[in-house]
Amino acid sequence: MKTHLHALVTQALRQLHQEGLLPAIDTLVIPLERTRDRAHGDFASSIALSLARTARCKPRDLAERIRAALPASTHLARVEIAGPGFINFFLAPAAYHALVGEILAQGDAFGRSTIGAGQRVQVEFVSANPTGPLHVGHGRGAAFGATVANLLEAIGCQVQREYYVNDAGRQMNILAASVWLRYLEHCGERLPFPRNGYRGDYVRDIAKRLYAEHGGAYVAAAAEVMRNLPADEVRDASGERVIAGDKEAHIDALIERTRALLGEPRYRYIFELGLNTILDDIRDDLAEFGVRYQEWYSERGLAEQGAVNRVVNRLRDAGYVYEQDGALWFRSSAFGDEKDRVVQRENGQTTYFASDIAYHLEKFERGFERVIDVWGADHHGYVPRVKAALQALGADPTRLDVLLVQFAILYRNGERAQMSTRSGEFVTLRELRQEVGNDAARFFYVLRKSEQHLDFDLDLAKSQSKDNPVYYIQYAHARVCSVLRQCHDKGITYDRARGQAHLGLLVEPHEDALLVALARYAETVETAALNHEPHLLAHYLRDLANAFHTYYNEHRVLVDDPALRDARLSLSLATRQVIRNGLGLLGVSAPESM
RNA sequence: GCGCCCGUAGCUCAGUUGGAUAGAGCGUUGGCCUCCGGAGCCAAAGGUCGUGAGUUCGAGUCUCGCCGGGCGCGCCA
Numbered sequence: 001m002k003t004h005l006h007a008l009v010t011q012a013l014r015q016l017h018q019e020g021l022l023p024a025i026d027t028l029v030i031p032l033e034r035t036r037d038r039a040h041g042d043f044a045s046s047i048a049l050s051l052a053r054t055a056r057c058k059p060r061d062l063a064e065r066i067r068a069a070l071p072a073s074t075h076l077a078r079v080e081i082a083g084p085g086f087i088n089f090f091l092a093p094a095a096y097h098a099l100v101g102e103i104l105a106q107g108d109a110f111g112r113s114t115i116g117a118g119q120r121v122q123v124e125f126v127s128a129n130p131t132g133p134l135h136v137g138h139g140r141g142a143a144f145g146a147t148v149a150n151l152l153e154a155i156g157c158q159v160q161r162e163y164y165v166n167d168a169g170r171q172m173n174i175l176a177a178s179v180w181l182r183y184l185e186h187c188g189e190r191l192p193f194p195r196n197g198y199r200g201d202y203v204r205d206i207a208k209r210l211y212a213e214h215g216g217a218y219v220a221a222a223a224e225v226m227r228n229l230p231a232d233e234v235r236d237a238s239g240e241r242v243i244a245g246d247k248e249a250h251i252d253a254l255i256e257r258t259r260a261l262l263g264e265p266r267y268r269y270i271f272e273l274g275l276n277t278i279l280d281d282i283r284d285d286l287a288e289f290g291v292r293y294q295e296w297y298s299e300r301g302l303a304e305q306g307a308v309n310r311v312v313n314r315l316r317d318a319g320y321v322y323e324q325d326g327a328l329w330f331r332s333s334a335f336g337d338e339k340d341r342v343v344q345r346e347n348g349q350t351t352y353f354a355s356d357i358a359y360h361l362e363k364f365e366r367g368f369e370r371v372i373d374v375w376g377a378d379h380h381g382y383v384p385r386v387k388a389a390l391q392a393l394g395a396d397p398t399r400l401d402v403l404l405v406q407f408a409i410l411y412r413n414g415e416r417a418q419m420s421t422r423s424g425e426f427v428t429l430r431e432l433r434q435e436v437g438n439d440a441a442r443f444f445y446v447l448r449k450s451e452q453h454l455d456f457d458l459d460l461a462k463s464q465s466k467d468n469p470v471y472y473i474q475y476a477h478a479r480v481c482s483v484l485r486q487c488h489d490k491g492i493t494y495d496r497a498r499g500q501a502h503l504g505l506l507v508e509p510h511e512d513a514l515l516v517a518l519a520r521y522a523e524t525v526e527t528a529a530l531n532h533e534p535h536l537l538a539h540y541l542r543d544l545a546n547a548f549h550t551y552y553n554e555h556r557v558l559v560d561d562p563a564l565r566d567a568r569l570s571l572s573l574a575t576r577q578v579i580r581n582g583l584g585l586l587g588v589s590a591p592e593s594m
Numbered sequence: 595g596c597g598c599c600c601g602u603a604g605c606u607c608a609g610u611u612g613g614a615u616a617g618a619g620c621g622u623u624g625g626c627c628u629c630c631g632g633a634g635c636c637a638a639a640g641g642u643c644g645u646g647a648g649u650u651c652g653a654g655u656c657u658c659g660c661c662g663g664g665c666g667c668g669c670c671a
Contacts, residue, residue, distance in 0.1 A: 037615085084614080170671075325669080342668085343669095466632095486630050486631095523610085539608060542618080550636090558630050594631090
């Protein structure tokens with residue numbers, strides 16, 4: 001509908017250009033938007049206001065000229081000039097009646113479009129280190145990223161959802177050492193747990209499994225393990241530091257000791273056990289949350305292919321790498337970053353940043369035209385250096401969009417929920433899902449703009465009342481289903497063709513409002529997708545549900561007159577379809593009864 | 595200190611990329627079921643859009659300066 005009007009205005013402007021009133025309009029962006037106020041019609045354009053100066057003409061006069069030049073259209077009832085020079089378009093009722101037919105005919109496909117034109121887009125999201133279960137912060141990234149991906153797919157993009165698995169690097173070694181130490185404890189060895197180790201209960205679970213499957217085959221004496229290690233940092237229960245050791249040096253030495261005492265094959269086994277156990281858990285967690293990936297991309301694979309070293313060499317060959325203090329630095333400051341960054345440490349190990357450069361370069365080499373990264377907002381300082389590296393390597397950094405997601409703060413009984421139970425761990429995503437359900441979690445996570453802090457009200461998410469927007473929307477869907485059941489019980493048959501033929505009987509203001517709401521769906525999906533703003537869809541669905549509930553409360557659907565009844569049923573069914581489609585994009589179910 | 599994000603109704607937030615009289619939900623107050631699901635609907639009250647300037651036909655939206663809040667500034671990931 002909007003594109004149709006857009007074409008009409010374009011044609012009118014072209015004609016005025018030929019008449020010499022206006023300059024060329026090829027590069028012109030024609031503003032055309034839904035009106036806030038129904039008295040201003042369906043769509044309004046401020047084009048005359050912005051062109052008045054170059055046309056050397058009063059805005060209202062120019063608007064009048066444009067109106068006169070508009071081609072005739074059966075979709076338009078009338079066009080008015082209002083205010084300082086707005087052109088207001090009033091759609092013909094037939095345009096809305098056609099919409100109802102389209103919704104019912106297209107079904108689940110309604111609202112999809114082709115403006116993405118098959119563009120290959122990758123959305124990488126969550127990508128949490130496999131060193132522990134996902135927490136509620138990751139949950140927001142998961143819901144947000146999955147919805148952005150769904151939206152892009154809905155506008156015709158070819159979307160690949162990817163999880164980058166950080167299965168290489170120091171953190172994974174710390175996990176392996178942590179598992180082993182817990183295993184030794186389980187076997188009766190007494191030794192202090194390192195300050196920088198992973199303390200979660202899940203580490204003990206993995207250790208127990210190791211013992212259950214292999215008994216004492218991995219045991220070493222505590223004295224051997226601890227011999228001559230640099231001191232750890234130790235704090236007492238109140239957090240007061242009692243030994244000022246170097247916790248980093250301690251854990252690194254502990255990792256080396258672990259490898260030495262176990263030997264590489266046995267070390268590798270524990271490493272893999274920890275990684276696979278946790279990664280499986282993350283996969284299950286996300287799958288249960290309705291989040292699926294086409295690709296789980298391994299950082300280790302990248303390193304094993306030599307991609308990381310290759311990219312460092314490429315940067316060096318291009319003259320953007322220099323050596324200082326024994327390390328290799330990438331001159332990212334030459335590309336807008338605040339300072340230069342280390343890509344290879346003094347000890348010869350490449351940094352996480354080096355892996356990330358290789359990874360992002362490889363994304364482009366895989367042929368994606370657009371690459372979207374969803375990151376926690378605390379990583380925002382990282383954006384310039386990644387873009388700098390891409391630019392240095394001759395890739396176009398504007399093809400990479402980094403979407404930053406702020407933290408979610410849980411509230412219970414109006415108070416900030418405790419983030420930590422015993423070990424400083426965040427509440428897990430799984431715990432949240434079990435408490436409020438997947439539907440509420442998916443919906444609440446995308447209710448706010450991603451760069452906005454999210455106050456997640458656990459009580460509201462659980463409540464089954466109109467206060468809870470998820471239930472409110474789902475209830476509208478269930479209500480239509482209920483009406484259909486009523487039809488069945490009363491022996492009423494619904495005739496879609498008869499309904500379509502009599503949509504002209506829908507003359508109530510509430511029906512008009514509902515039709516307008518339905519018409520906004522495709523526009524909302526498009527805007528939400530292009531701007532990566534799922535919250536627009538969430539808010540839209542609430543508005544749509546409200547328009548339906550209002551209508552339903554005021555007027556009976558199952559009236560005696562078959563023509564009016566079928567027209568109203570068609571409207572109701574179209575509403576149900578749009579709600580179902582919209583909730584589907586959000587990953588929320590549309591129940592038939594509640 | 596420097597960089598990024600955020601300040602809109604008592605609370606939580608929208609605001610169609612610069613448009614017409616700034617909107618929802620919650621909360622408060624008052625109404626609506628002989629009727630398809632009251633898990634719903636309607637109405638009232640509530641605002642110097644943090645603040646001061648600037649840009650122009652027009653600013654909650656863009657620019658700059660302040661004030662207040664969050665995050666980031668490792669040879670960590």
